[in-house]
Amino acid sequence: MTDPELDAALARWARAPLGDAERVERIVRRAEGLAASPPAGRWPRAARWALPTAAAFVAMAIPILAPTSPPQTPEAEEASFLLLHAPTPIEELSL
Amino acid sequence: MQPFVPPDHRPADPDTALFLAARGGDRAAWSALVRRLAGPSVRLAARVLGCPDRAEDAVQEAFTNLWRTAHRFDPARGALAAWWRRILLNAALDDRRRLRLAEPLEAAGPTPDPAPGPHEAAETAERDRRLAAAMAHLPPRQRAALALFHGEGLTMAEIAHALGATPKAVEGLLDRGRATLRARLAAVAGDHP
Structure with a gap:
């Protein structure tokens, strides 16, 4: 095949229609459905980093802003220990 | 006398104009654009992939990507045709499709000049x-x-x-x-x- 013959054959190969109207129609119908939802804009893209950043900020701020519990005295610590390790009454066990 | 058109509002080529209208919410413009692009795009994708079925998948994916990334298109940087060709070929040349062997387009091959x-x-x-x-x-x-x-x-x-x-x-x-x-x-x- 000469160069001009190859060029001509390549042009025919590249330009020949597929003759597949049904396939094209199927693609068109599906693609038309895309417009049912708005295209992604800048807002959702910004939200992708803004929301986690805001959440991280709130998580960081809570321990700072929340009221802290008063410091434990030795007496209070002992009372807590006794409550935690108090023997279980017999009547409760029998139930 | 030609009406004055500000540089930012110059009439674009038909495809670009349709796409900008579609991006603004005009569904009829999107339908018209899809109808203009679908046929030639399937033909190009079929030539690249060697298979009309894979071409259909690629064109479908390309339309989804075009819609999904609509906000990124800047008409000042070029016409929609170039933007679309790139999206279409990205979908067609995707590694997942490239791995599969191409077959000759027997049924859809070129037809001789009558x-x-x-x-x-x-x-x-x-x-x-x-x-x-x-x-x-x-x-x-x-x-x-x-x-x-x-x-x-x-x-x-x-x-x-x-x-x-x-x-x-x-x-x-x-x-x-x-x-x-x-x-x-x-x-x-x-x-x-």
Whole structure:
């Protein structure tokens, strides 16, 4: 095949229609459905980093802003220990 | 006298104008654009992938990507045609599709020009059939470069933009593609004189 013959054959190969109207129609119908939802804009893209950043900020701020519990005295610590390790009454066990 | 049109509001080419309208919420514009693009896009994708079914998948994916990334299109940087070609070829040349072997487009292959006589038409048809078979042995990027050059009549720079390559690399793709085709066709001619 000469160069001009190859060029001509390549042009025919590249330009020949597929003759597949049904396939094209199927693609068109599906693609038309895309417009049912708005295209992604800048807002959702910004939200992708803004929301986690805001959440991280709130998580960081809570321990700072929340009221802290008063410091434990030795007496209070002992009372807590006794409550935690108090023997279980017999009547409760029998139930 | 021509009305004054501010530079930022110049009328764009039809596809770009339709896309901008669609992006603004005009569903009829989107439908019209899809109808304009679908046919030629399936043809190009089928040439690249060597299979109409895979071409359909690729075009479908490309339309989804076009819609999804609509806000990124900037008409000041170029027409929609170039933007769309790049999205379409990205979908067609996706690694998942590239891994599969291409088959010759027998059913959808080129058709001979009906004008010449029966003998010439038969010869052309046979030549086209051999070319379609030889095409199956080319890598998809070489097929894409050949389809864009011979089918769409694009310049090296336009093909380079569509393929995300340099014009020099495109020249290489075209040269290697043609060399492989010549070798394949010569081998077939040797087998069947």
